Amino acid sequence: MNYLNNPNTKFAIILALCLAAFTSCREEEVEDEGLPLPVISLQETSAAKNFEYIGSIEGVESVEIRPQVDGILEEIYVDEGEFVEKGQPLFKINSQPYMEDYKNAMANVNLEKAKLEKAKSDVERLQPLIDNEVISEVRMKSVKADYQVALSSLQQAQAQAANMRINLDFTTIKAPVNGFMGRIPKSIGNVVKKTDSEPLTNLSNVNDIYVYFSMSESDYLYFERAKNDKTSKKNKVNDQVKLVLADGSIYEHGGKIDANSGQIDRSTGSITLRAKFNNPDTLLRSGNTGKILMEEIYPSAILVPQSATTFIQDKKFVFILDENNVAQRREIITKGRSGDNYIVDSKSLSPKDRIVVSGLDKLASGIKVKPIQRGQLTSSL
Structure with missing residues (x-):
């Protein structure tokens, strides 16, 4: 039996050929449109490049509390971590020995006062006799000298008494400033000196805190030149800084660099700078650590998402599209990071270039792409 003469067989063959031709046309149509991938158009925009430096945090007023007299620690009025006000008692040293010294000094003052009164009385008693030439002036000079000796002895005794009073007052140690108590290594009964x-x-x-950090000599020179450059087209260093806390969060209050050590450390080749931050909620304490973020502002920068780059050894590449939407791999030179983007040298890419931002594992140079437009990158500031 000849199957080719069967009408049903002929119809099946014709249908199969049509389906094959249709499928081939569809595949050619898809292939002609290219691989659908997200694409962005580049443009110049302002951006900020961050520099990080390890910092140590201290209160604006940080005071070591030390005893001014020796003795046994009798009382501790506060606890570690407690907030105290200026003039508030913190510690009490046994005051009995200093009280006795003060009493003895005051007794000596009273004795010298009595001697002065006697010398004064002698002067007043002899003055009429001198006036009437009953006794010689030599005797009067001797009495007046005794009076001056008694006056000087009183002043010396008063000074000693004042010193004893100071020592007595030192047995109560008071807060010199408002602030938070640190660790208290001594306990009641210990001898302090x-x-x-x-x-x-x-x-x-x-209430305000300082963050001390160090940067290299080359960084310092770079920032100083950028800060003092008045040309508007140049990159600028922001004099406001940010603080990254130990948990990775950005501290809500900004700071400003207000001082530097004034000299380069020859052993490390670095200079220490200080930034000041408000700390109204007293979240930060002396001894905390963090990172200082300094920003270099680029008035005109070309930004490329980090996700749009690939690495071959130590080089970075992106895929750009030509006028026919054909992808070409291109090496880029980056100047740093701004958020999730690279700041790219203008010699690598130019504004209005189109780059593929994802699906890079499917791409190679020469593959045609059907762009799914994602718009343009805007300022990261």
Whole structure:
């Protein structure tokens, strides 16, 4: 039997040929349109490049509390971490020996006062006799000299008494500033001395805080030149800085660099700078650490998403599209990062270039792309 003469067989063959031709046309149509991938058009925009430096945090007023007299620690009026006000008692040293010294000094003052009164009385008693030439002036000079000796002795005794009073007052140690108490290594009953290497505690006023950080000599020179350059087209260094806390969050209050050490450390080749931050909620304490973020402002920059780049060894590449939407791999030179984007040298890319931003694993040079337009990158500031 000849199957080719069968009408049903002929119809099946014709249908199969039509489907094959249709499928081939569809594949050619898809192939002609290219691989659909997200694409962005580049443009010049302002951007900020961050520089990070490790910093240590201290209160604006950070005071070591040390005893001014020796003795047994009798009372501790506050606890570690407690906020205290200026003039508030913190510690009490046994005052009995200093009270006795003060009493003895006051007794000596009273004795010298009595001697002065006697010398004054002698002068007043002899003055009429001198006036009437009953006794010689030589005797009067001797009496007046005794009076001056008694006056000087009283003043010396008063000074000693004042010193004893100061020592007595030093037995109560008070807060010199408002702030938070640090660790208290001593306990009641311990002997404390003026010569102790370790302070009784540290007191920090943290309504404002300082962050100290170091940068290399080359960075310092670069920032100083950028800061002082008045040309508007040049990159600028923002004099406002940010603080990254230990948990990775950005501190809500901005700061400003207000001082530097004034000299380069020869052993490290670095210079220490200081930034000041408001700390109204007293979240930050002396001893905290963080990172200072300094920003270099680019008035005109070309930004490329990090996700749009590939790496071959130590080089970065992007895929750009030509006028026929054919992808070409191009090496780029970056100047740093701004958020999730690279700041690209204008010699690598130009404004209005189109680059593929995802699906790079499917691409190679020469592949045609059907652009899915994603718009343009805007300022990261």
